[in-house]
Amino acid sequence: MIDLTKLQFTSKQLTAICKKFSYFESNPNSKLKFKPDPESNVIYPGKAEALGRRKSSVAQVKLTAGKGTMTINGKSATSYLQKNLFLLTRIEAPLYFLSLNDYVSLSITVKGGGLIGQADAIKLGISRALCNYNIDYRYPLRNKGYLTRDARIKERKKYGLKKARKAPQYSKR
Structure with missing residues (x-):
């Protein structure tokens, strides 16, 4: 590990480094200091926010x-998901993958859709929040597929058809 406080830079070099890496900022003493990326939703170290979507x-x-507590819309995760172990394991998968299930507390607000869509939205939100919490988690979560947004949504109904693709019965004669 390199001790950044012992490195000496000119002010121009330091400014170039600060522009290149948005999370480093120079203070008047010319030391490098951690600064959260303004585009990510990091409030301050130890907290993070993120948004997850799936279907509606x-x-x-x-x-x-x-x-390691988890509340969804003011209820515990088990009661909100109706004690469905499949959905609980689906939600907690990114936390168990990084072995953070006992070290991180989550407060989740979810709207719209059904339970499975909400569970997938929560899983994506947790994964994104973990990336905002610590950028080092991004690579393993990306490789495992937890940061990929499932873009499949319901296809709209077209006029002249009964559903999105179902046509009325066709008669030749």
């Missing part, structure tokens, strides 16, 4: 360093 569900995830 939208989940707002607030992540804090904590004891």
Whole structure:
């Protein structure tokens, strides 16, 4: 590990470094200091926010360093998801993958869609919040597929058809 405080830069070099890396900022003492990326939703170290979407569900995830509690719309995760183990494991997959299930507390607000769509929106929101929490988690989560947004949505109904693609019965004669 390189000790950045012992490196000496001219002010022009330091300015160039600061422009190149948005999370480093120079202070009047010419030392490098951690600064969250303004485009990410990092509030301050130890907290992060993110948004996850799936079909018509939208989940707002607030992540804090904590004891591993998870609340969804003011209820515990098990009661909100009706004790469905399939959905619970689906939601907690990114946390278990990074072994953070006991060190991070989550407060989630989710709207729209059904339970499965909401669960997938929450999973994506948790993954994005973990990336905002620590940028080092991005590569393993990306490789595992947790940061990929499932873009499949319901196809609209077309006029002249009964559903999106179902046509009325065709008679030749």
